[in-house]
Amino acid sequence: MTSKSVSSNNYESYLEYNGKGRGLKSWIFSTDHKRIGLLYLITMLIFFAVGVTFGFLMRLELIAPGKTIMDPQTYNAIFTLHGIIMIFLFIIPGLPAVFGNFFLPILVGAKDVSFPRLNLLSWWLFLIGGLLAIISVFLPGGPADTGWTFYIPYSVRTSTNVFPALLAAFVLGFSSILTGLNFVTTIHRLRVPGMTWFKMPLFVWSLYSTAWIQVLATPIVGITLLLVILERAFGFGIFDPALGGDPVLYQHLFWIYSHPAVYIMIIPAMGVISEIIPVFAQRTIFGYKFIAFSSIAIALFGSLVWAHHMFTVGMSGTAMFVFSLLTFLVAIPSAIKVFNWVSTLYKGSIATDPPLLYALGFIFLFSIGGFTGLIQGALSVNMHIHDTSFIVAHFHYVMFGGTGFGIFAALHFWFPKMFGKKYNLQKAKYGFWTLFIGFNLLYFPLFVMGWLGMPRRYYDYLPEYHIYHLVSTIGSWILILGLIIMFGNFIYALLKGEKTSEVNPWGGETLEWHVPTPPPLENFDEIPTIETDPYQYVQNNSDNVLVKEAN
Amino acid sequence: MSSIDHSASHVHRDDVGSRLGMWLFLFTELILFGGMFLVYSIYRFNYQQEFHLAAKELNTLFGALNTIILLTSSLTMALSITALQKNQKGLSIFLQSVTILFALAFMVNKFFEWSAKFHHGIFPGSETLLEKSNGEILFFGLYYIMTGLHGLHVIIGVVLIGVMTYFTSKNRITSDNYVRLESAGLYWHLVDIIWIFLFPLFYLIT
Amino acid sequence: MDNHSHSNNNHTPHYGIYIIVWLALLILTGVTVAVAGIDFGGLTIATALLIASIKSYLVLTIFMHLKNESKVFSLFVGVALLFLLVSFVLLFADYSFL
Numbered sequence: 001m002t003s004k005s006v007s008s009n010n011y012e013s014y015l016e017y018n019g020k021g022r023g024l025k026s027w028i029f030s031t032d033h034k035r036i037g038l039l040y041l042i043t044m045l046i047f048f049a050v051g052v053t054f055g056f057l058m059r060l061e062l063i064a065p066g067k068t069i070m071d072p073q074t075y076n077a078i079f080t081l082h083g084i085i086m087i088f089l090f091i092i093p094g095l096p097a098v099f100g101n102f103f104l105p106i107l108v109g110a111k112d113v114s115f116p117r118l119n120l121l122s123w124w125l126f127l128i129g130g131l132l133a134i135i136s137v138f139l140p141g142g143p144a145d146t147g148w149t150f151y152i153p154y155s156v157r158t159s160t161n162v163f164p165a166l167l168a169a170f171v172l173g174f175s176s177i178l179t180g181l182n183f184v185t186t187i188h189r190l191r192v193p194g195m196t197w198f199k200m201p202l203f204v205w206s207l208y209s210t211a212w213i214q215v216l217a218t219p220i221v222g223i224t225l226l227l228v229i230l231e232r233a234f235g236f237g238i239f240d241p242a243l244g245g246d247p248v249l250y251q252h253l254f255w256i257y258s259h260p261a262v263y264i265m266i267i268p269a270m271g272v273i274s275e276i277i278p279v280f281a282q283r284t285i286f287g288y289k290f291i292a293f294s295s296i297a298i299a300l301f302g303s304l305v306w307a308h309h310m311f312t313v314g315m316s317g318t319a320m321f322v323f324s325l326l327t328f329l330v331a332i333p334s335a336i337k338v339f340n341w342v343s344t345l346y347k348g349s350i351a352t353d354p355p356l357l358y359a360l361g362f363i364f365l366f367s368i369g370g371f372t373g374l375i376q377g378a379l380s381v382n383m384h385i386h387d388t389s390f391i392v393a394h395f396h397y398v399m400f401g402g403t404g405f406g407i408f409a410a411l412h413f414w415f416p417k418m419f420g421k422k423y424n425l426q427k428a429k430y431g432f433w434t435l436f437i438g439f440n441l442l443y444f445p446l447f448v449m450g451w452l453g454m455p456r457r458y459y460d461y462l463p464e465y466h467i468y469h470l471v472s473t474i475g476s477w478i479l480i481l482g483l484i485i486m487f488g489n490f491i492y493a494l495l496k497g498e499k500t501s502e503v504n505p506w507g508g509e510t511l512e513w514h515v516p517t518p519p520p521l522e523n524f525d526e527i528p529t530i531e532t533d534p535y536q537y538v539q540n541n542s543d544n545v546l547v548k549e550a551n
Numbered sequence: 552m553s554s555i556d557h558s559a560s561h562v563h564r565d566d567v568g569s570r571l572g573m574w575l576f577l578f579t580e581l582i583l584f585g586g587m588f589l590v591y592s593i594y595r596f597n598y599q600q601e602f603h604l605a606a607k608e609l610n611t612l613f614g615a616l617n618t619i620i621l622l623t624s625s626l627t628m629a630l631s632i633t634a635l636q637k638n639q640k641g642l643s644i645f646l647q648s649v650t651i652l653f654a655l656a657f658m659v660n661k662f663f664e665w666s667a668k669f670h671h672g673i674f675p676g677s678e679t680l681l682e683k684s685n686g687e688i689l690f691f692g693l694y695y696i697m698t699g700l701h702g703l704h705v706i707i708g709v710v711l712i713g714v715m716t717y718f719t720s721k722n723r724i725t726s727d728n729y730v731r732l733e734s735a736g737l738y739w740h741l742v743d744i745i746w747i748f749l750f751p752l753f754y755l756i757t
Numbered sequence: 758m759d760n761h762s763h764s765n766n767n768h769t770p771h772y773g774i775y776i777i778v779w780l781a782l783l784i785l786t787g788v789t790v791a792v793a794g795i796d797f798g799g800l801t802i803a804t805a806l807l808i809a810s811i812k813s814y815l816v817l818t819i820f821m822h823l824k825n826e827s828k829v830f831s832l833f834v835g836v837a838l839l840f841l842l843v844s845f846v847l848l849f850a851d852y853s854f855l
Contacts, residue, residue, distance in 0.1 A: 114568050181575040188829065189568035216840045219579045223586035227696065235676040236692035237685075238590065243692075244685025249593055252848055253586060303840065304847060319851035567827070574830060578837040585841045592845065593852055611790065618786050626779040629820045636770040733822075740820045747812045750786075751805035755793035 011525075013420065013518040031116035034519060037102030038418070039123050040093055045487075047089035047130055052480065054082040059442070059476040062469045065461055072459040076145035077160070079457055081137065083148030084165060088172045089130050091399055092261060094407045095268035096214070097126070097179055100207045102418060104183060106512045107201045109192030109530070111522040114185040122178035129172035136164035147457065149258070152239040152250040156231055163232060166225045173218045173225075176264075180214025183207050192511075194530035198289065201510045201534045205292040206271025209299040213260045213267075217303065221257030224250065248313050255306035263302035265399060266366075267295055269406025270337055273359045276413050277341050278535045279508045280356035281348025285535045287340040294333035301330040311382045320379055327377035334370055338363060353506065354428035358409030361436050365401025369394055372447065387457075390450025396443045408435075408486065413506070415490065420518040422500045423493035431489060435482030441475025510534050566730040573734040577741045580704070584745050587697050591752065594689045601686020606756045608673065609694070613664045614754035617657050618746065624653035625743040628712070628736045638726040640719065647716040647732075650739070654709045661702055665695075694753055701749060704742045711735045778819045785812050 014034045018026035027035055058078055061068045070078070101119065105112050113119050137143040144165040146155045155162050187208050191200070200208075227238050228250070237243025239250040278285045285291065307315060307323040315323075341363060350356070372394040376382050385391065415423055445468035450456075454465050461469065504513040511530075515523055595602050631646035672679035673691055680688055715735045718724040724732050789808040797804060818824045823831055 114565065115572055118572075177576075177579050181572055181579075184575055185568050185572040188571060189565055212836070215575050215578055216582060216837060219582040220586045220844070222579075223583045227587075227590070230696060236696065237675075237688050238692050238696070243681075243688050244598070245689065246593065246597075248851075249590065252851065253589065256586075256844055256848075304843060307847070307851065315851045319847075322847065322850050570826070571830070571833075574833055578833070581837060582841060585844070589844060589848060593848065596849075596852060611793075615786065615790055619783065622779060622782045622786065625782075625816065625820055626775055629775045630772055633770040633772055633775065737821055740816050743820075744813045744816050747816070748806075748809050751789055751793070751809055755789065755805060756802070757793070 011516060011520045013516070014521050015420070015518050017521045029120070031112070031120050032521065033101050033105050033112050033116065033119060034418075036119050036123050037098050037100075040097040040101060040126065043123075043127060043130060044090055044093055044098060047085050050134075051082055051085040051090055052483065054078045054085070056476055056480060058082060059473045061459070062461070063473040064469075065463060065466060073142070073145065075459045076457075077137075077143040080144050080147050080165075081133070084133055084144075084169065086399075087148055087261075087265075088169055089126075089133065091265045091403050092172075092176060093126060093179075094265070094403060095272065095410060096183070096207060096210055096264070097122075097176075098407075099203075099272070099410045099414065100179070100183060100210075100268065103414065103512055104186060104204060104207055105190070106515060106519060106523050107204050107510055108187060108190055108195060109511055109524065109528050110186065110190035111524065113182045114189055115182050118178050119182055122175045122182070125171050125175035125178070129168045129170075129175060132164050132168035132171060136161040136168065139164065149251075149254060150225070150228060151254075152228065152231075152245075152247040153241060155228060156240055163229060166229050170222055170225050170229075173222045176214050177218045177222075180211035180218070183211035184215065187211075192527055192530055198292070199530055199533055200292075202274035202285065202288070202291050202295075203268070203271035206267045206274070206295045209295040210264050210267045213264050213299050213303070217257045217260040217264075220253060221261075224253040224257070248310070248315075251310050251313060252307065255309045256303075259306035259309065260299070260303045262395075262398070263298055265403045266406075267298055269362065269403045269409075270295065270334075272406050272410045272413070273341060273362050274337070275508075275510065276355050276359040276409055277344050278537065279413075279506050280351045280353060280359070281345050282351075282507065282537045283344055283348040283535075284533070284537050285340070286343035286346075287336075288533065288535070290336050291340050294336045297333040298330065301326060301333065305330055308377060308382075311379060312386045324377055324379050328374065331370060331374055331377075334366075338367060338370075351506075353412075354425060354432060355409050355413035355506070357429060357432045358405050358412055361432065362402060362405040362409060365397050365405060365439070369397030369399075369401055372397065385450055387455055388450035389446040389454045389456050392456045393443045393446035393450060396446070401439060401443070408432075411490070414512070415493070416500055416502070416505050417512060417517050417519070419494060420500055421493045421497040422505075423489050423497060427485060427489040431482055431486035433482075434485055435479060438475050438478030438480070438482050442472050442479050443475070445469070445472045445475070509536055564728075564730075569730045570733060570737070573737050577737060580738075580741055581745075584697070584700070587693070587700070588748070588752075591693050591697070594686070594693065595752075595756075598684075598686025598689060601684050602690050603756055605683070605687040605690035606753065608668070608671075608691075609754050610664065610667070611754050611757075613660060614750050617660050618750050620653050620657045620660065621743050621746050624650045624657070625740055627653065628739045632729065632732055632736055635719070635724070635726050635729050635732060640726075643732075644716055644719050647712055647719065651709055651712050651716070654705055654712070657705055658702060658709075661698065697749060698753070701742070701745055704745070708735075708739050708742050711738060774819060778815050781815060782812055 014032055017032075019030060019032075021029055027039060030036065030039075057070070058075065061070050061075055101113070139161050141159060141161045144150075144155075144158075144160050144162045146158060146160075146162060146165075150162065150166065150169075155166075187200070187204060227236075230236055231238055231240060235243075237245050239245040239247055241247055274285060274291055305323060305326045307319060308327045311320060311324075341359075372390070376385060376391065376394065412423075412428060415421070446454075449465045449468040452465070454461060454468070501517050503515070503517055506513075511528065512519075514528070627646045627650045631643045631650065634640075634643035634646055668674065668691075674680065675692060675695060680691055712735055715724060715732050718731065785808050789805055792804055792808075793801075795801075817834065823834065
């Protein structure tokens with residue numbers, strides 16, 4: 001739509017309004033959903049930097065067989081921390097807590113979420129959990145070396161700091177629950193008049209499905225980690241085989257949460273892609289209801305497939321069969337989404353701006369990740385590639401290539417709206433291509449050597465795997481270069497970039513493109529009314545979304 | 552999807568939304584205990600005889616008494632909300648206080664029950680317990696964790712209701728603004744529901 | 758539902774119903790203790806769980822006012838219980854069938 005510029009001088013944006021406190025206090029005690037979103041963004045990116053550093057060190061160690069830069073115990077600790085940080089502190093909160101907090105209320109036309117103070121509490125819990133994870137590195141005893149999965153019985157017996165790491169995961173889970181609870185209530189109660197369920201933007205649908213998983217699945221891992229904590233502290237013997245416990249039961253409980261958690265990570269990214277594609281193709285999204293329901297379907301089926309992480313532990317034949325079948329089923333809703341995105345692009349007037357590049361990168365990498373996931377869903381193949389680097393490649397394609405690129409796409413898409421600053425489009429494109437090439441160089445060799453038998457989490461390897469490890473490590477340097485270009489571009493834009501108050505730089509149709517840039521404190525001067533579907537690009541579309549604008 | 556009304560965005564108070572949020576929170580509590588019931592069910596399935604044997608050590612009388620206490624406290628909690636709805640502030644405060652007293656009685660009872668077990672040398676990691684079979688060790692492990700965590704929830708409930716009683720006395724909870732009392736009530740009833748399942752599964756399987 | 762009046766339960770409050778439910782709960786507790794001694798074989802635990810479920814149903818609908826809330830609340834409870842149920846069923850797929 002032609003951006004209807006709302007005069008930007010006669011309001012105070014959320015960045016300027018400080019409320020009661022000043023300086024830092026006006027941020028860390030703010031209950032404004034936009035400020036909380038930015039708090040999450042900053043903390044999350046700091047943890048991301050730490051996680052990337054650990055990943056870089058691991059890759060560097062693996063550049064040649066034998067000891068390169070660290071001893072095996074350090075290596076074990078580093079892959080554990082890399083996993084914990086990337087999963088609990090980066091990918092899980094990445095989209096819901098950052099962009100969900102910032103844009104969910106705006107997208108549904110509300111002034112804030114349902115429980116703003118609870119929202120602030122959840123950020124504080126997030127911070128405390130993150131600090132606990134960091135503290136566990138420096139306490140005597142050494143950082144946890146169990147892998148992020150904390151498998152029993154090793155996690156009960158190792159003398160490293162498993163306790164603070166478990167506690168960190170527990171607290172972070174609580175933070176995630178509060179966010180989910182807040183979003184479900186907000187979506188049910190605070191939609192603007194006229195916004196029926198099927199007029200909600202698709203990002204809202206994806207957040208809704210995600211929020212339900214956060215509320216329902218997280219408590220299971222909460223209690224499981226608590227049981228391990230108690231077992232370590234008092235010797236209960238709930239999972240310890242020496243006392244009759246069943247370590248496989250631990251794995252079941254762990255994955256009852258942790259597999260749905262994968263969908264907590266990916267569904268919001270799919271929502272972002274569903275927002276970006278129609279804007280940059282200037283076309284109505286193809287199959288709105290299918291995309292909306294496929295989010296729900298993924299949440300539903302995603303809760304039923306957890307044991308496909310455990311095909312080699314000796315489960316019953318029935319369980320193997322059922323979980324393998326369900327795993328194949330969960331691919332269907334994901335495929336529906338990919339089909340609909342591509343169909344939306346068909347015959348669109350495509351603008352290859354950075355957000356769309358990242359969205360296309362998402363589709364490409366996620367598809368590879370998804371298809372290789374199906375390969376592992378087949379029982380016989382799984383026996384061969386279980387716990388090899390094939391798995392590592394698969395989930396990095398899904399988690400980093402999918403969710404990570406989704407987060408970057410969202411950043412490029414909403415950055416001007418969030419900060420009122422323009423970033424350099426050309427540099428953003430360079431960043432994308434460097435990242436994309438580095439990514440594939442880093443992770444694709446893992447597929448190949450995994451297929452050939454390279455186990456995951458191994459400190460050393462046979463000489464025949466050397467070439468793949470070498471390529472992979474070089475890829476990691478290119479990937480990091482891409483990250484530096486991308487974040488350098490953003491930081492430059494924040495510090496020195498051109499200010500913009502352009503309301504609708506990309507020509508979007510959802511509500512966030514109708515509020516001033518950057519948004520004012522309570523988002524809307526007057527509550528808008530929705531009459532049409534969210535992605536009306538085909539008709540002459542400048543006037544029909546907001547009734548008040550038409551008048 | 553049901554279409555509940557969408558006009559709530561401009562009222563600052565949204566009682567339905569608050570209760571919806573509270574219910575969602577209760578689900579997390581429910582599933583937290585649900586996870587433990589999962590563990591319980593698997594081990595009971597694997598060690599049926601041992602669980603029967605171990606349960607003989609538990610005193611049904613203690614359990615039944617505590618069930619009655621907790622059910623009655625649930626009643627007084629529900630009544631206190633009705634009293635407030637009828638604008639009977641004094642009665643409501645009285646009923647809330649009675650609820651707290653029942654909760655404390657529950658904890659005292661629990662304390663004696665646990666002390667008796669400890670006295671017999673049955674506690675996690677004790678020699679008496681480690682001499683028993685694996686199934687019995689698991690039973691008592693689960694017994695301590697589940698009733699302990701439930702007890703923790705009772706204590707949280709006591710604090711929560713105590714705050715509500717204070718608010719009621721200071722007129723911060725009134726007959727036309729009592730959603731916080733309702734939420735505390737919902738929490739308390741959930742604690743009750745969990746006990747409704749804990750009781751037969753631990754005390755009545757002999 | 759009416760947001761502006763803030764009154765949530767559009768029924769007039771009564772004490773009586775709670776007392777009746779409380780009595781029912783006590784009676785059910787008595788029943789579950791009484792039948793616990795009888796050996797129904799595999800049905801023993803089913804009986805105990807059935808009685809506990811009836812008790813929970815009473816607490817949910819009456820004490821927790823689910824009966825007077827909008828349908829969304831019941832739907833939510835259904836979703837949560839379904840999640841638990843499915844977890845039990847799928848978990849037992851590993852333990853009980855061979």
